[in-house]
Amino acid sequence: MCVDFAVAKYPVTVRLRDGKECTVRLLQSEDAPRLYEFLRAVPEEERLFIKPRLSARLVRQWCRQARPEENLTLVMLHGDRIIGEATLHQRPGGWKRHIGKVTVLTHPEYRGVDVAKLLVKELLEIAPHCGLERLEAELNGERTVAIRALYQLGFEQWARIPGYLRDMRFQPHDYVLLGIKLVTDEEYAVALG
Structure with missing residues (x-):
């Protein structure tokens, strides 16, 4: 059901805080060159949670x-330029199958105009349709703009561990876990009586 919902809605047009009109849509196979160019522009410390080397x-x-x-x-x-990327990671089974994970990156030239906030807002709308009850986001402590955007959307800090992470140069970074409880379809039904 989640995929059907997403495919039916996108692409959508959004307006950034500075007035620029942008398109939000699902990642497509022909996006590879643009996505690679975008990821190379994002500082390495912010790509920390991309496990394999880019x-x-x-x-x-x-x-x-x-x-x-x-x-x-x-x-x-x-x-034609990718300026932001957000992914909703879901587990097909197991004891955390009701918890989705959000990752988000913003092009350095488009910071401070709500790119991350708008993308995560879209994922917040999709997630309950996927049967998810909670979302979490893992970030390094230096990602202050992304952390602030997630706070504005209702995420809370669930954990912060100083110096817990190591980047590719083995430099320490704080680990920050943010989370939000979602309102599921069942809760909407109960609330409506």
Whole structure:
């Protein structure tokens, strides 16, 4: 149901805080060159949670083998340029299958105009339709703009561990876990009586 909802809604047009009109849509296989260019522009410390090393091959594989029922990726485009990416990661089973994970990145030239906030807001609308009850986001402590955007959307800090993370150069970073409880369809039904 989650994938059907997402496919039916997108693409959508959004307006950034500075007035620029942008398009939000699902990641497509032909986005690989644009996505690679976008990811290379994002500072390495912010790409900390992308487990394998960034390569053009990895990005092509990511775009080609998109499985929205597990990793639903939205991109924001200004013209033909990807300026933001947000992914809703879902677990197909297990004891955390009701908890989704959100990752979000914003192009450095488009910071402070609500790119991350708008993308995560879209994921917040999609997540309950996927049967998710909570969302969490793992970030390093330096991601202050992303952390602030998540706070504005209702996320709360669930944990902060100083120096817990190590980047590719083995430099320490704080680990920050943010989370939000979602209102599910069942809760809407109960509230309406």
